[in-house]
Amino acid sequence: MSSLAQQRDKRNYQLHLLFTRQEFEECLKQIDKVLEETDGLCEYAIYIKALIMRHRGKIQESLALFQQATAINPHNVANLKQVGRSLYLLGKHKAAVDVYEEAQKFGAPDWEIMHNKGLCYMYLKQYDRAIESFRVAIDIQPHDSTFLQLGKVYGMMDDYSQAINVYMEALEHSPENPELLTTLGLLFLRTNDNPRAFEYLTTSLTHDPRNPRTILAAGSIIQDQSDMDVALVKYRVAAVATPNSPQLWNNIGMCFFGKQRYIAAIACLKKALYLGPFEWIISYNLGLVHLHTGQYASAFHFFSASVNLKPDFAHSYMYLAVTLARLDDYDNACAAYDKAIQMAGMPGEPVFHLNYAILQYQSKQHDAAKVQLHAFRALWGDMDEEARRADPEIGEQAALLGQLLGM
Known part of the structure; x- marks a missing residue:
């Protein structure tokens, strides 16, 4: 090796050492010296300076x-990959794809190139191409991060069964990865398979017992089973790690609501709303608590906010209608019920029609009440026995209203 090459290698090694130690100021001083000596043509010095920037x-x-480094050495794949990465970070996804495709022409198949191409296609909403890129990346070298992104793409396409298959495949390679286990648990939660969701979430907690995302999901399942005290114990652990999580304070608030501690519920939900003012579910839950405590003006305010943030959730309109009825605004209550029934689509929500029928009866609109009660009975009759037994109060109210209307 020539003395010139030895000197260059020694200089590059020094730059590498300073960079890995994160002594960036000293590293930049040395880079400036090197670039001055080489008339700005030292590829490695430029590369390290770019990483620091x-x-x-x-x-x-x-x-x-x-x-600039690529111009000095156009066939260096490392430079091309970094150009693609920078374009990706700047949101120039199409340009990044072009660079990655150029990088593919040199050297062996590369996992990083295919993974990053998949990310670019995902943000471009070209989901089929994203799936193809992630699949090629996995074939080159299975990585948990690629499996997670591939599952995310299927989730964006609402293809939850394929997403579950991807995460199951990932667990064959990394059976103890808490992030994979939690993501799979959340997916089962989204598909209403609570037992399997809880199974994967608790397995995740055995490997990472303080993961706030996992605790929040497991706590919500426990909360759905009305075991509020156990859920609150879980949330207390999560609050240490993420004290400013709006979702966490929302769930804590609803635990207190379930325990009929309404002041504590409102305090926690208002903290959640402060931390996440655009989370529609928080406004919705505040509406429920205020409706339950007879604070109808406040309930109207929060249900209206919920509807504005998420205008396609039918139950918000139904509770808004109940609130308006309590505020003696008959016309707007009817409009809200009509909207709720329209939003619910087919087959429909029986309780919407029952509540509407009760309002019509109280307003002495008996013929209109009979129409709504008839619609309720048709939907209620189509439900299975177990679903009807789950809420016997609805059946009792309908029977009593039927007697009053002579049906």
């Missing part, structure tokens, strides 16, 4: 430097 959040500057 990116680390400091100067993405545009880092891109220009990586492009």
